[in-house]
Amino acid sequence: MILFLLFTYTIANVTVDSRYTDKDLIIQTSGFKIGGEFKESMIPQAINNLYRLRLFDFISIDTSIVADGIYIKIHVEEAPFLSSEPQFIGNKKIKKTELLKKIDLKTGQILTKKAIFDACVKIKELYNEKNFYNTVVKDSVVPDTLNCVKLFFIIEEGSILKISRIEIEGNYALSDGAIKRKMQNREKGLLRSGKLDQAKLKEDVERIKTFYRENGFLDVVIQEPEIKVSKNQLMIIIRINENQRYYVGDIKFRGNNLFSEEKLRKLLNIRSNEIFNITKAQNSLQKFYEAYADEGYIYCSIVPVETIRDSFVDIEYQINESRPANINRVIIAGNYRTREKVIRREIVTLPGTRFRRSQVIRSMREIFNLGFFEDITPETGTPDDSGNIDLIYKVKEKEGVGSIGAGMAYSAQDKLTGYIELSHPNIFGRGQRIYTKLEIGGRLTNIQFGFTEPWLFDTRTTAGLDLYYTNRQWDFYKKRDIGGATNFSFPFFLDYTRFNYTFRVERTQILDIAKEYQPTSGYDLRKDTIPKWTLANNYGFTRDTRDFIFNPSSGSYISLQSEIAKPWIFANIDYNLFTFETRSYFPIYWKFVLMARLRMGIVTSKDEVPYYKRFYAGGTGEDGVRGYPDRSLSPVEDGKRIGGNALFINNLELKLKLSQNFAILAFYDMGNAFTNYKEFNLHDLKRGAGVGIRVEIPMMGVLGFDLGYGFDRAQPGFEPHFQINPFGMF
Numbered sequence: 001m002i003l004f005l006l007f008t009y010t011i012a013n014v015t016v017d018s019r020y021t022d023k024d025l026i027i028q029t030s031g032f033k034i035g036g037e038f039k040e041s042m043i044p045q046a047i048n049n050l051y052r053l054r055l056f057d058f059i060s061i062d063t064s065i066v067a068d069g070i071y072i073k074i075h076v077e078e079a080p081f082l083s084s085e086p087q088f089i090g091n092k093k094i095k096k097t098e099l100l101k102k103i104d105l106k107t108g109q110i111l112t113k114k115a116i117f118d119a120c121v122k123i124k125e126l127y128n129e130k131n132f133y134n135t136v137v138k139d140s141v142v143p144d145t146l147n148c149v150k151l152f153f154i155i156e157e158g159s160i161l162k163i164s165r166i167e168i169e170g171n172y173a174l175s176d177g178a179i180k181r182k183m184q185n186r187e188k189g190l191l192r193s194g195k196l197d198q199a200k201l202k203e204d205v206e207r208i209k210t211f212y213r214e215n216g217f218l219d220v221v222i223q224e225p226e227i228k229v230s231k232n233q234l235m236i237i238i239r240i241n242e243n244q245r246y247y248v249g250d251i252k253f254r255g256n257n258l259f260s261e262e263k264l265r266k267l268l269n270i271r272s273n274e275i276f277n278i279t280k281a282q283n284s285l286q287k288f289y290e291a292y293a294d295e296g297y298i299y300c301s302i303v304p305v306e307t308i309r310d311s312f313v314d315i316e317y318q319i320n321e322s323r324p325a326n327i328n329r330v331i332i333a334g335n336y337r338t339r340e341k342v343i344r345r346e347i348v349t350l351p352g353t354r355f356r357r358s359q360v361i362r363s364m365r366e367i368f369n370l371g372f373f374e375d376i377t378p379e380t381g382t383p384d385d386s387g388n389i390d391l392i393y394k395v396k397e398k399e400g401v402g403s404i405g406a407g408m409a410y411s412a413q414d415k416l417t418g419y420i421e422l423s424h425p426n427i428f429g430r431g432q433r434i435y436t437k438l439e440i441g442g443r444l445t446n447i448q449f450g451f452t453e454p455w456l457f458d459t460r461t462t463a464g465l466d467l468y469y470t471n472r473q474w475d476f477y478k479k480r481d482i483g484g485a486t487n488f489s490f491p492f493f494l495d496y497t498r499f500n501y502t503f504r505v506e507r508t509q510i511l512d513i514a515k516e517y518q519p520t521s522g523y524d525l526r527k528d529t530i531p532k533w534t535l536a537n538n539y540g541f542t543r544d545t546r547d548f549i550f551n552p553s554s555g556s557y558i559s560l561q562s563e564i565a566k567p568w569i570f571a572n573i574d575y576n577l578f579t580f581e582t583r584s585y586f587p588i589y590w591k592f593v594l595m596a597r598l599r600m601g602i603v604t605s606k607d608e609v610p611y612y613k614r615f616y617a618g619g620t621g622e623d624g625v626r627g628y629p630d631r632s633l634s635p636v637e638d639g640k641r642i643g644g645n646a647l648f649i650n651n652l653e654l655k656l657k658l659s660q661n662f663a664i665l666a667f668y669d670m671g672n673a674f675t676n677y678k679e680f681n682l683h684d685l686k687r688g689a690g691v692g693i694r695v696e697i698p699m700m701g702v703l704g705f706d707l708g709y710g711f712d713r714a715q716p717g718f719e720p721h722f723q724i725n726p727f728g729m730f
């Protein structure tokens with residue numbers, strides 16, 4: 001070493017001792033050049049360069065000094081090739097395919113000792129991820145053909161350890177229980193597995209930090225959790241240094257010209273002298289940005305300058321409003337099936353107008369509620385010299401947006417039926433909807449056809465046509481309905497509100513009355529064996545503020561409908577039917593949504609209200625009370641259900657919205673049909689509760705299954721309900 005420092009040597013020769021690797025490659029990679037100057041630091045650098053080739057298990061470099069310079073000898077031991085797929089011995093809990101994917105060793109690759117070591121580490125990591133601790137992994141390299149080996153991993157699987165205890169140290173202001181409730185890793189309990197998730201443990205630390213900062217401890221320090229393993233149990237120790245608690249001090253604004261200080265203070269979620277909550281402070285800042293974006297000030301900058309004063313945090317919001325942005329162009333991208341005008345007519349952001357965030361959100365809602373897009377992303381183009389922008393709506397079309405089905409179905413009423421069903425909400429990409437259905441069985445023949453034009457003559461008027469033929473066998477008679485309806489709806493002056501009108505013509509006839517049929521004291525079916533004609537006019541209002549109509553999380557739906565049928569021209573049926581319905585959706589926590597629904601109805605007539613226009617509650621559908629068979633709840637006369645002239649239904653649903661296409665729910669229903677509204681009594685409402693799922697499947701639509709328990713049945717018990725495109729969808 002001292003000689004190298006005192007004298008300068010020239011590299012006279014470089015030789016290589018290798019079996020298979022090209023010697024010139026080794027010399028070139030090492031960095032040694034014959035005739036070049038030699039430095040001692042070149043040796044470790046050359047070794048590093050050669051190891052980077054990932055070809056060798058061992059490398060050494062020897063030097064010798066001769067009269068004409070330095071002679072260098074490089075010795076390498078090549079790593080063998082992996083001749084076949086690695087094998088695993090002792091893996092019972094994890095499949096071979098998962099292990100192979102984790103270690104990523106391929107047949108034919110060079111197998112260095114480092115690669116084997118890394119693979120062993122990865123296997124242990126995989127077992128740790130699945131909560132198998134104390135796993136031992138050994139390797140065995142067996143020679144195969146020339147310079148090829150087989151590789152075996154011998155695994156001694158550890159045991160799954162449960163979290164027996166979580167200890168919190170250093171917490172004085174917040175209780176152990178409050179902190180633990182913020183964690184995803186929980187101690188083993190009756191309904192908790194107690195499995196440790198290392199990735200979630202890191203998230204737990206951040207959750208605890210956020211929890212403390214929401215309670216004024218802005219300088220909280222949380223050490224990395226300590227995990228202790230003993231006797232097949234885990235203990236997690238979390239050490240906390242709370243530091244000082246802070247309160248909200250003075251709040252000031254500077255630079256606000258568009259909004260008054262009073263307006264901005266109303267948006268605040270924090271107040272002076274209360275405990276400083278970092279989440280509320282961030283939400284307040286977000287509200288400021290949203291308010292400015294609603295007025296087009298998308299370049300606005302708001303900086304909360306925080307000043308510590310003893311235990312108080314004074315905040316001054318320094319606002320640079322900049323200038324508002326207008327919209328140059330509205331561009332639609334990603335619609336390969338739907339025509340552009342179908343999307344564009346739903347958009348309320350128009351070229352040449354001020355950019356407003358609320359209008360972008362409204363446009364996204366309207367596009368999504370068309371029902372044939374699974375994702376909508378708004379983007380802005382590069383601003384021009386004036387700061388104006390292009391607004392781009394990127395849509396992703398659903399695959400299999402329509403539904404087609406054929407098969408067999410069974411119900412207690414209709415027995416076994418075969419059906420063919422086809423529906424599509426976007427015929428030829430025009431946004432027009434079509435629906436056809438054919439059902440044939442021993443007790444039912446049902447043919448339906450429907451067509452809807454959502455924008456008649458490119459106006460906001462919706463028009464539709466429905467035709468139907470139904471021949472259904474009931475207990476003592478057969479009922480045949482032939483009819484059609486035209487319907488129109490158009491926007492009302494109130495936002496989100498529409499007026500609807502339907503004119504319906506229907507021919508109804510009772511056939512094949514059984515000999516054993518006995519009329520009730522109030523009604524005789526034999527009067528309806530002569531065909532009866534109905535001419536009905538339906539007038540109604542709907543107000544729909546739901547965020548998404550197919551699987552809503554917020555908003556409400558209100559409907560007030562009246563159907564009036566009078567014996568005029570050739571008609572001979574008289575009735576007046578009124579219904580009111582409201583549904584409200586409340587996001588309560590995480591992905592949980594609470595839905596409350598109320599439906600009421602009254603039907604009257606100067607004569608007798610026809611059986612088929614009366615209310616029958618129970619089962620699913622508009623008048624559903626789950627836990628009871630369809631149409632099973634109504635007044636009874638002489639042992640027969642005769643339908644009610646008044647209806648009351650109340651439904652509560654707690655929905656876990658796991659995705660836009662899948663949800664699980666728990667429900668509580670109560671309702672009944674009554675002889676008339678004067679007979680209504682809360683004590684007569686039938687109660688049902690249970691659970692259900694909703695899933696949207698391409699080409700099939702929305703499938704629903706509910707299992708309800710009827711508390712007030714003659715014999716309380718469960719009733720299953722299977723639905724295709726169920727009422728209310730999600």
